[in-house]
Amino acid sequence: GGKTAVVCGYGDVGKGCAQSLRGQGARVIVTEIDPICALQAAMDGYQVTTLEDVVEHADIFITATxxxxxxxxxxxQRMKDKAIVGNIGHFDHEIDMAGLAAVPGIKRINIKPQVDEWVFPDGHSIIVLSEGRLLNLGNATGHPSFVMSNSFTNQVIAQVELYSNTDRYERKVYRLPKQLDEKVARLHLDALGVKLTKLTPEQAAYLGVPVEGPYKPEHYRY
Known part of the structure; x- marks a missing residue:
């Protein structure tokens, strides 16, 4: 808590990262190129600015672009001493690791697995996680089992649907039907102690949806 963290990118990954850091008591700053995502971040209560404006003051930097x-x-080179740098978005070139390693006179000290201190010639250093690769895989054990259960259930149900209703589909990519997407979510609610409210027939008719769903159009983004 109390640290200043910069999240580069406010897409789906950046949103989750920023929320998690704020939940741990960090003051979160967001950088963005997209005006819509920048507006979302600002409306969510985050300061949105450029990396150049905050690079000397923040304690933690996470890329998610x-x-x-x-x-x-x-x-x-401008970051404060012992600033932490990590990536949760893409490959190891979100952070210029090749350029960092090529700095004349720089030293790399391995602190523990997947945690390296890079010491610049002027004596100040930064901490780089997972060699700039995905830190949620390198510094942790990957995705939580509950999240993976949702993902794998999606995949299995999609395969069952394709096998059972082959004649409905051409050889192209389809979005998982909303009814099946809701089924996956419904299967996981008991594990969280969730009790759903049920529509009355009158309410369903008013909304123009079946009582048992699906409740949203296929294009709906949650």
């Missing part, structure tokens, strides 16, 4: 060269050598 899917792009390259988001955190470059010139950024890392």
């Amino acid at each position: 899917g792009c390259r060269d988001v955190i470059r050598v010139e950024h890392m």
Whole structure:
């Protein structure tokens, strides 16, 4: 708690990362290129600015963009001593690890598995997690089992649907039907102690949906 964290990117991954950091008591700052995502971040209560404006003051930097060269050598050289740098978005070029390793006179000290201290010639250092690769896989044990259960159930139900109703589908990519998506969620509610409210026939008719769902159009984004 009390640290200043910068989350680069406010897509689905960045949103979750920012929320998690805020839940741990961090002051979270977001960087974005997309005006819609930037507006979402601002409306969610985050300061939105450029990395250049905050690079010297933040304690933690997380990339979640899917792009390259988001955190470059010139950024890392300006970071405060022992700043933590990690990536949860893409490959190891979101953070310019090749450029970091090529800095003349820089030293790499392995603190523990997947945690390295990079010491610049001026004596200040930064902590890089998982060599700039996905830290949720390198520094942790991957995705939580409950999340994986949802993902795998989605995949299995999709395979069953394709096998059982082959004649409904051409050879192309389809979005999982909303009815099956809701089925996956419904199967996992008991584990969380969730009790759903049930529509009355009159309410369902008013909304124009079946009592048992699906409740949203196929294009709906939760």
